[in-house]
Amino acid sequence: MDTPSETAADAQHAVAPLTRLGDRWSTPEYEQLVEEIRSGLTIDEIAKAHGRPPGGITAACNRLLPPEWRESTRQHAPATLARFLEERPGEDLKIPPMNAQRPRPRARTSEPTLTPLPETARLDRDDEAVSLESGDAAVLAFEAVAWLEGKPREQQILRMRVGLDDAPHTLAEIGEQFSLSGERIRQIESRALTLLVRQARKSGTPGEALAALLRLPGPDGVDEAFADRIAALVASEFDAPARVAIPFLLCAAGVASPTARQVAVLARAAAERRRELETEERRTADLERRRAIAVCRADAAVSRWMGHASWPATMAAPPESGTLRALRLTGRGEAAGSFHSRKLDREVFYESSLELAALTVLENGAEIAWYQEQPLKIPYMWKGRQHVYYPDLLAATRAGRCLLIEVKPLMNMPVALNRAKAAAGRAYANERGWGWVTVDGTHTERDLETHIIPVGSLRAIAAELEVHGHLGWRQILELRSDVGVTPRDVAAFVIQTNAQLVLQPRYRIIPAR
Known part of the structure; x- marks a missing residue:
């Protein structure tokens, strides 16, 4: 069965009547595809x-591939x-038998409609005094997961999918931990998201507060502008891919x-269009000026x-270039992306938009001789x-x-x-005579150490x-609304x-003991 993302891709890319949508693949058609x-x-x-839709072609190619x-x-x-x-030009591909293919549903004759959004939740006080700031969305979304009492498996799967405790995990990785298939994990994740939706529509829950801060529009307002706003929000507060983080946050x-x-x-479609425009702009713009x-x-x-x-008091030289390698990278299908480094003359992978921003700094910085992603394994x-x-x-x-x-x-x-x-x-x-710094691309932990907290807020x-x-x-x-604490x-x-x-x-802040 195709996943929702593949179904969406089918609807987006279809350019001809889908005359064979739902028909099983025959041996001659597989041979034609090869x-x-x-x-x-x-x-x-x-x-x-x-x-057929592009998603159907992709699925057929996947069925032709050997398992390994x-x-x-x-x-x-x-x-x-x-x-x-x-x-392997001389190796024959095994054509799947007809009865191994599941029939797919016929295309609908009418456009799908969006499920109406709930009315924007209100806080107990005037929420116009409370605006969404960096970190709020992730805190309230994760707190909503903690409120799923009596559902420890659903809680753990959601935490692993969005990377609450560690890096985001694929369905297959989570399935290995629970001794379940990736499809079964997807079903449990879907049920957990439904539970989040129901919980958020109750008064006094973290989801109600999150809905108020997100300023959710009515069903007619769900457009690319709204999708762009949510996509930018999850890119700054979640390490998980947008296709995982956006549904999680909104549910x-x-x-x-x-x-x-x-x-x-919608967010993915808008991002693809922006990338196309940016590619065209790069072709016509003054690249040297941009580079400078x-x-x-x-x-x-x-x-x-x-x-x-x-x-440290005593500095030491960095390791020799080329002696380190990436010790931990997620699978290519789950990583946010990659780019070819002119400085390193190789492909560099990143797992989040924040990592891409930091890598861009290192790639363009004239003072940086070389860099390496995830080069060390440190006990703690x-x-x-x-x-x-x-x-x-x-x-x-x-x-x-060395930094x-x-x-x-x-x-x-x-x-x-x-x-x-x-x-x-x-x-x-x-x-080892090296420096250490924690960054988010623009700011560092030192900014928090030196931030002057207003006396009233303190x-x-x-x-x-x-x-x-x-x-x-x-x-x-309450402190945000009543005192102006940021x-x-x-x-x-x-x-x-x-x-x-x-x-x-x-979510708890406990004073130092």
């Missing part, structure tokens, strides 16, 4: 010739099949799953990172047990200095688990902690007072 792939035809050309050549997603199946035919705010997925499709501007900006960022880094202690994590980047300067870099959203830097990792990374780097936070012994998301929203004030308070910010089982 010849078309071998001759280099595009997917749209092949789809038009067969009277198949990837976790079908997205690259045509390209993989072309490579297989080129590398946590009470948006029905079909509409949430449609928003993700990029270098200037990157040099300023590198200089700031170096100035905010923690350096958490809750009495030893774990390991992989810092994001290592950069070597032309002056012979270890962790990339994290600014509002995630104070989280207790992230601080434990950063402490281990800083110690590891300084012992006193209000301290008073709430003294009364309650901790701060939860509801108390923080998310940066709260994050700086955690860093400067050495308080503890935890996300499990619920």
Whole structure:
């Protein structure tokens, strides 16, 4: 059965009547497909010739591939099949039998309609005084997951999919941990999202507060502008791909799953159009001028990172170029993307938009001689047990200095688990004569350490902690509305007072003991 993303792609790319949509593939048609792939035809050309959607062509290519050549997603199946035919020209492909194919539903004659969004939730007080700021969406969405009491498996699967505790995981990876198939994990994830929707439509829940802060429009307002806004939000606050993070965020705010997925499709379509426009602009623009501007900006960022880094008393040279390699990268189908580095003369992979921003700085910075993604494995202690994590980047300067870099959203830097990792990374780097810095592309952890918290906000936070012994998301929203405390004030308070910010089982700020 095709996935929702493939179905959406079919509807988007179809350029000819789908005269054979739902028909089973015959042996002659498979043989025709192999010849078309071998001759280099595009997917749209092949789809038009067969009277099928591009998603159907991709699925057929995936069925033709030997099991060991198949990837976790079908997205690259045509390209993989072309490579297989080129590398093994004499090897016969096994044509799937007719009864091995499941019939697909016939195309609908009318356009699908969006499920109406719920009315925008209201906070107990005038929520015009509370606006969405960096870190709010992720905090409330993750808190909504914590409210799914009695559903530990659903909670854990959602956390793993969006990367609450670690990097985002694929359905197959989660399935291995639960001894279930990837399809079964997808079904449980879908049910968990439905539970989030139902919960968000109840008064006094994190989802209600999230819906109010997101300013959800009516059903007629679900357009590319709204999709762009949500896509930009998840890119800044989630490491998971937009196709996973957007439905998760909107379901946590009470948006029905079909509409949430449609928003993700709209965002992807808008992003593809923007990429096409940007490609055309690059062809006609003055590339040297753009390059000079990029270098200037990157040099300023590198200089700031170096100035905010923690350096040891005695410096040591970086490792030799080419001696390190990436120790941990997610599968190609789940990674956010890659680009060809002119500086390194190889393909560089990134897992989030923040990593891409940091890599762009290193790629364009004139002071950076070379860099390496996820080059080290560092042990650290958490809750009495030893774990390991992989810092994001290592950069070597032309002056012979070495900088270890962790990339994290600014509002995630104070989280207790992230601080434990950063402490281990800083110690590891300084012992070797290297510097250490945590960045979000523009800001660093030093910005939180030096942020001046207004006296009124500082006193209000301290008073709430003294009364309650901790701060939860509801108390923080009250401080935002009543006193004007900002998310940066709260994050700086955690860093400067050495308080503890935890996300499990619920969002809590606990004062230093």
